[in-house]
Amino acid sequence: MLGEPAAMTENTGDTPRTLRLRADDNVAIVVNAFGLPAGTVFADGLTLLEFVPQGHKVALVDIPQGGTVVRYGEVVGIALRPLPRGSWVEESSVETPVAPDLDALEKATRVPAPLPPLDGYTFEGYRNPDGSVGTKNILAISISVQCVAGTLDVAIRRIKQELLPRYPNVDDVVGLTHAYGCGVAINAPEAVIPIRTLQSLARNPNFGGEVMVVGLGCEKLVSERLLPAGDVAADTGVVRLQDERHAGFGMMLDSIMTMAEARLEVLNRRTRETCPAADLVVGLQCGGSDAFSGVTANPALGHAADLLVRCGATVLFSEVTEVRDAIHLLTPRAASPEIADALIREMAWYDDYLAKGGADRRANPSPGNKKGGLNNIVEKALGSVAKSGTSAITGVLAPGERVRDKGLIFAATPASDFVCGTLQLASGITLQVFSTGRGTPYGLAHAPVIKVATRTELAERWSDLIDLDAGRIATGHATIEEMGEELFRLILDVASGHKQPWSDRWGLFNDLTLFNPAPIT
Template sequence: MLAEPQTTPRATGDAPRTIRLQETDNVAIVANAFGLPAGTVFPDGLTLGEFVPQGHKVALADIGTGEAVRRYGEVIGYATADIPRGGWVEESRVRTPAAPRLDELELATRVPAPLPPLEGYTFEGYRNPDGSVGTRNILAISTSVQCVAGTLEVAIRRIKQELLPRFPQVDDVVGLTHAYGCGVAINAPQAVIPIRTLQSLAQNPNFGGEVMVVGLGCEKLVSERLLPDGQSGGVVRLQDERHQGFGMMLDSIMAMAEARLAVLNRRRRETCPASDLVVGLQCGGSDAFSGVTANPALGFAADLLVRCGGTVMFSEVTEVRDAIHLLTPRAETEEVARALIREMAWYDDYLAKGDADRSANPSPGNKKGGLNNIVEKALGSVAKSGTSAIRGVLAPGERVHRKGLIFAATPASDFVCGTLQLASGITLQVFSTGRGTPYGLAEAPVIKVATRTELAERWSDLIDLDAGRVASGQATIEETGWELFHLILDVASGRRKPWSDHWGLFNDLTLFNPAPVT
């Protein structure tokens, strides 16, 4: 866990403030909304030589050409030209360092001791026959091919209008639609990723085990492959000869849905230990405050969940790769550390085959928020993982079978990451953002945490928790982490509704398909 950020003293009004994270850092970020002009003088005598936007870095000492730029106590780059004390450490003035070598990493050398267990924390969830527990009671209808997505959309509109009101214990009906299933190299080695993802998605605990698939009939991905082992009778195939026209296709979908709604309607929330929670952590629209306020608070809450015996997933390979040297020593075993390296190496190769590199991340918005490069972004991103030992690693789309802190390998794309975390079994997600995004999931509640108070106030009907108070000194990381932990329990229990659920702001599922499209 990061130490509390060191801020310059706060006087009356919006006095000029910077945030420095470690004593060894030779840069700090400007905390004031809208930045500070040239000539601004700080209490320690530091004087800005030029305008510096909020979240962007200012040199605390002269940094010569080729010298290291340090933030988080780590080298985030090398100066491409002399940067004087008080100068703006702008993106073009910093050269990105090489990524840590995967063959030189420490493996399980600094495994954190278990934190004291937390007992007595519960939530109201939906227990499933397989022992898993959902936070929602949803009928999910899978598709085996994109061709049927439009038909399913029409069917779901009718199901919500004609059937759902008769089953008040069911929260929603969602379609697990996608662009896969045909016109693809179904037997290519990497096709395992989208197929495994679809198989796992249907078994998310929020869906109560009532798997249902709508297929076409001529697709490469045979509908039955999406049913759990040993299950049959859960497929509506539109090309079946019994279907005389579109109306009969809809009737078949609705009849199968009605039978499953009746089963789901018998589910009731019951008191479950917090150890039954499976929570995903993600960040999007990140800025320089992400690793100062929101992500450390997420990390503290993650530690609390792990102490309760729960499961917490963090992801986004490209936003972990440059901080991997901080994670492999925390792996519970050498086997777990090697699995982390396996996923990093796989993604290095994947990017190389696409003639891409680490410079493709961060986004223009991330850079406007003060992040110079992927190294700085990764160091802030991994703060979400807290301080617990890493107990397991999941390849994309694999279901989780262990409790504790888990790394679930995904791309950094919000939509792909969310889809893969759902496939891995999360029943609730916490999403931190600095620039702001209306991202949400229909399949699991999403709690939005703002890195800056200015964003939380401007987007007051989209942000669920303001972590920007850490930067202003109004709250500590620990206090914000506890607040988030209790919010997670309330949202998981249905006592609180996050803003994305309130507005019905839900993004489409997006499969990760590194295999060829034919």
């Protein structure tokens, strides 16, 4: 956690309220819904010189041109013009600070001491032969090339209608579809990322180890590459539509259904059993962020992450672009210099990736982010890393790499919600917690997604999409610790199948989206 609120005006009705994170911050954000008009006077005598929208910053002191704008105790902007006390510190009034120099970062210099372990916390999960534990029981069918995605869609509709009712212990049948597999530079160095992602996706613990692949037969990504190591017999896990035995589309569907039914029979024997919380693999993500993200929801996620780590669980946080400008806060927390070097490696790789594409990381904040009070990528990154809590960082994963370590792990992904979600699934998460300030109907069919709102206004307006209201922190009705503990308990309930997040209740799911930095031929 970057720091708890240092000062907030009393919450009484429509009393003007601001939220200041650190005593050395020279700006605060407006808490009141719909913002506050010019002339508003606060209890400390601060008077607004102009209208300031909810979540946007107001100068607490006179900031001269060229002076620093400080939030989270960090410089989030350089004033492009004088900003008098009480003025709105909006996007056009500040310049984005320079990102930290990757060659000058501290490495493992402030490793947090382990917090006392938490024993006795459990959930009801599906244990797999390899020792991993799922939170769902799903038949996942991979494809080796986009050409067969339509066929698989038809087959899955039939499987759900004709077969799934006979296997009541199986939650769902999903297709691991994508736009890869052919017409691509399959041997390009960076092709390892999409290929590794597809290999890892099929092995997610929620799928029970029952891998099957539908391929075409002439694609560059041969189907066998998606089977587990050692499972090379094509007839045990692959249906190829071009096989000569398929005399028409109907026979192709029959082959898919036959192979699917054999796996449904195995999966149907899976039952939930009591497992220690240490067997959880939880992903943390944020999307549709606003200025409250780093104040309410993300610190609550961070506190829940600390509790999970104390239980011996695995927690993944991600989004390179939304970490890069706060990397100087993370490398000192690395458990070893080698882990700090791995963090720097992923930051440098992404810097180079963006440079090759002629892209500027500062363009990351969306119009919605800015409308929600985030002026630039620095401010967004500082709020984003609050999800990581206070534990030592014990590992770093390259995109699509499977997790093997316990504790707090940085899984390198782009910041795109859909790409990040896909890569976290590939890394092995069995449940995801997703914070949002502006709101998004995002969901995953492959793992439950708990949606946490940064603002009470959003939680009330989207009461049938938001699972937890962290906005209560901003209004003084709950502390970060209380919200984090409530989220921790909700994670255990959802992982056990005792509660369903709204996205599962609606069947509201996004498609998988591969990260492919390699050329398309």
